[in-house]
Amino acid sequence: MRRVRALDLLAAYRNGDRHFRDINLSESNLFAADLRDIDLTASDLTSAYLPYANLSKACLYRVCLFQVELGDATLYQTNLTAADLRGVNLTRANLRGANLRGANLRGANLQGADLFNADLTESDLRDADFSRTNLELARFVGADVRGSNFFRSRDLDLTGARGDSTTVQPDGYRSNFP
Numbered sequence: 001m002r003r004v005r006a007l008d009l010l011a012a013y014r015n016g017d018r019h020f021r022d023i024n025l026s027e028s029n030l031f032a033a034d035l036r037d038i039d040l041t042a043s044d045l046t047s048a049y050l051p052y053a054n055l056s057k058a059c060l061y062r063v064c065l066f067q068v069e070l071g072d073a074t075l076y077q078t079n080l081t082a083a084d085l086r087g088v089n090l091t092r093a094n095l096r097g098a099n100l101r102g103a104n105l106r107g108a109n110l111q112g113a114d115l116f117n118a119d120l121t122e123s124d125l126r127d128a129d130f131s132r133t134n135l136e137l138a139r140f141v142g143a144d145v146r147g148s149n150f151f152r153s154r155d156l157d158l159t160g161a162r163g164d165s166t167t168v169q170p171d172g173y174r175s176n177f178p
Contacts, residue, residue, distance in 0.1 A: 001044060006030055013038065130156075 006028040009020060013035060021041045025048055032052040039059040046066045056076040064084045071089050077097040085105045092112040101121045108128045115130075117137040125140075127147040134154050141160035149168040150156050156170055167175040 006033075 001022055001024045003024045004020065006025065009023075009025065009028075010030075010033060012020075018037055019039045020043065021039060022043060023040070024044045025040075026044050026046040027048060028045065029049045030053055031049060033050065034054045035058060036054055036056045037058060038055065040063050041059055042062045044064045045068055046064055047068065048065070049069050050073055051069050051071045052073060053070065054074045055078050056074050058075070058078045060078060060080050060083055062082045063080070065088050066084050067087045068085075069089050070093055071091045072093065073090070074094045075098050076094050078095070079099045080103050081099050082102045083100070083104070085103055085108055087107045088105070088109070090108060090110045090113050093110070094114050095110075095118050096114055096116045098115070098118045100123050101119050102123060103120070104124045105128050106124050106126045108125075110128060110130050110133055112132045113130075114134045115138045116134050119139050120143050121139050122142040123140075123144070125143050125145050125148050128145075129149045130153050131149050131151040132153060133150075135150075135157070136155035138155075138157070140158050143161045145158060145161045145163040145167050147166040148163070150170050151168050151172050153170050158167075163175050165174050165176065169175055
């Protein structure tokens with residue numbers, strides 16, 4: 001995996017390049033970067049700093065976003081299939097229409113995020129915080145929501161999800177999954 005500096009990535013992006021597969025951007029500072037339509041397939045962004053970044057319609061397939069700061073970021077219709085998002089901060093992020101199928105969001109912070117029409121099918125959402133999120137039309141079929149917190153989230157439908165008595169419902173009560 002080739003190491004790329006944030007400044008070099010931004011310069012290449014400004015010159016029209018959108019394909020940056022299998023690169024190492026770990027610990028990069030990309031505060032408020034506009035990277036719409038970028039392809040970072042199988043790249044490593046561990047501990048990167050991307051608050052307020054715009055990654056709309058980006059391809060982040062199998063990307064490592066472990067412990068990344070993405071608060072207030074825009075990930076509208078972004079492909080995050082099979083991405084590693086463990087411990088990521090996505091507070092108030094726009095994830096409308098995002099594809100998170102098979103993603104690992106264990107311990108992620110999604111407080112106040114907008115997941116309208118997001119696909120979380122078969123995702124690992126254990127111990128994630130979804131409090132005060134918009135979950136209208138979000139799909140959780142086959143997702144593992146054990147220990148997740150959905151307190152004050154809106155329009156939650158956990159049909160087909162796997163949870164237990166540690167899953168907190170929007171009303172603050174613990175779940176009674178079968």
